[in-house]
Amino acid sequence: MKALSIEIISDVVCPWCFIGKRRLARAIEKLRATNPQIAPEISWRPFFLDAQTPVSGEPYRPYLERKFGGPERLDAIWRHIEEVGRGENIDFAFERIALRANTLLAHRLIHRVQAQRDASALVERLFSAHFTAGENLGDAAVLSRLASECGEDEAATRAYLVTDQDAEVVRELVAQSQRMGITGVPFFIFNGRVGVSGAQAPETLVQAMNEAN
Numbered sequence: 001m002k003a004l005s006i007e008i009i010s011d012v013v014c015p016w017c018f019i020g021k022r023r024l025a026r027a028i029e030k031l032r033a034t035n036p037q038i039a040p041e042i043s044w045r046p047f048f049l050d051a052q053t054p055v056s057g058e059p060y061r062p063y064l065e066r067k068f069g070g071p072e073r074l075d076a077i078w079r080h081i082e083e084v085g086r087g088e089n090i091d092f093a094f095e096r097i098a099l100r101a102n103t104l105l106a107h108r109l110i111h112r113v114q115a116q117r118d119a120s121a122l123v124e125r126l127f128s129a130h131f132t133a134g135e136n137l138g139d140a141a142v143l144s145r146l147a148s149e150c151g152e153d154e155a156a157t158r159a160y161l162v163t164d165q166d167a168e169v170v171r172e173l174v175a176q177s178q179r180m181g182i183t184g185v186p187f188f189i190f191n192g193r194v195g196v197s198g199a200q201a202p203e204t205l206v207q208a209m210n211e212a213n
Contacts, residue, residue, distance in 0.1 A: 001039040004209060007189040009045045009177050010123075012106045012137055015081050015092060018127040020186035020199035021120075022088035027205035038213070042120055046107035046170050047177060047185045050100075057099035057138045064100075084199075096134030105161050106137045107170045109147060112160060122150045 008024070010017035028040050061074070068074045078094050085092045106126055113119040125146050129135035135142050140161040148154035177187070188196040188205065190212035196205060 002035075002037050002213070004038050004040045004213065005189075005191050006040050006042045006209075007045055007192075008042065009047050009182055009187040009189070010185045011047045011049045012103055012110075012123065012126045013101055013130060014047075014049055014185055015085070015131060016199045017186040018090060018131055019081075019084055019088050020188070021123065021127065022090065023199055023202050024188065024205055027202035027209065030202055030206050031209050035210075035213075038209075042118055044110050044114060044119055044123055045177060046103075046111070046174050047182070047187075048103060048174055049185070051174075053100060053102040055102050055104075055138070057101045057136065060094075060097045060100045091132050093132050093134065096132075097130065098134060099136050099138065101130070101136055101138030103137060104167060104170060105140055105143055107174075108166045109143050109157065109161065111166050111170055111173075112157075113147070113150075113152065122147060122152075125150050 006024070008021070010020065032038055065071050065074050068077055078092070082092045082094075110119050110123060110126075113122050126137055126143075129142070129146055130137050135146070137143065140158055143161060144152075144154045144158040147157045182197075184197060186197075186199055188208070190196070190209050194208050194212040196208045
C-alpha cells in the first residue's frame with residue numbers, strides 16, 4: 001500500500017467545508033478505483049471562520065445578514081448552497097440554525113479524537129448535526145452526545161470539554177494555517193506539497209492527489 005497524506009483545514013460551521021468533505025470522499029473512491037494501492041491518511045486541522053465569535057455564540061441569521069449585505073443576498077446564497085448540497089446528498093436546513101457557534105470546543109474534540117484514530121466519522125456527524133438539525137456545536141453537552149454516537153465515552157468527553165485542555169494547541173494550529181497564507185476553507189493539502197483551495201469537484205481533487213503522488 002502507498003500512503004497518501006490528506007490534511008483538511010476546515011471549520012465545522014462552514015457549509016462549503018461539508019460539501020468539500022463529501023466531494024473528497026467521492027474523489028478518494030475515484031482514485032482508488034484506478035489506484036487500489038493508495039491508502040489515504042486523513043487528518044483534520046482547525047480553522048475559525050470568525051475568531052471573534054462570542055463563546056456563547058450569536059444569533060445566526062442576523063450575523064450572516066450583516067456579513068453578506070442583507071436578507072435578500074443571504075437568501076440567494078443559501079439557495080445556491082442548498083442546490084449544490086443536494087448534489088452531495090446534503091439537505092441543508094439553515095432555517096433550523098439559531099446560533100452561530102464558537103467552534104473552539106468542537107475543534108478541541110476533533111483534536112482529541114484524532115490523536116487516537118481517524119476523526120472523519122465524528123466530523124461528518126458534527127457537520128450533519130449543525131447543518132441539517134440546527135444543533136449548537138458550541139455546547140459541551142451537545143458535543144459530548146454527538147461524540148458518544150461515534151463511539152466516544154460521553155462522560156469522559158464532557159469532562160475534557162469543560163476544561164481548557166488543548167485550547168492553545170488548537171489556536172496555534174489555526175495560526176499555523178494563517179501563516180501559510182490560508183484565508184479560506186476548505187483547504188486540502190496532499191502529501192504536504194499540493195494544495196487545493198475550496199470545495200472543488202472530485203475530478204479536480206483526483207488530479208491533485210495524483211500530482212502529489
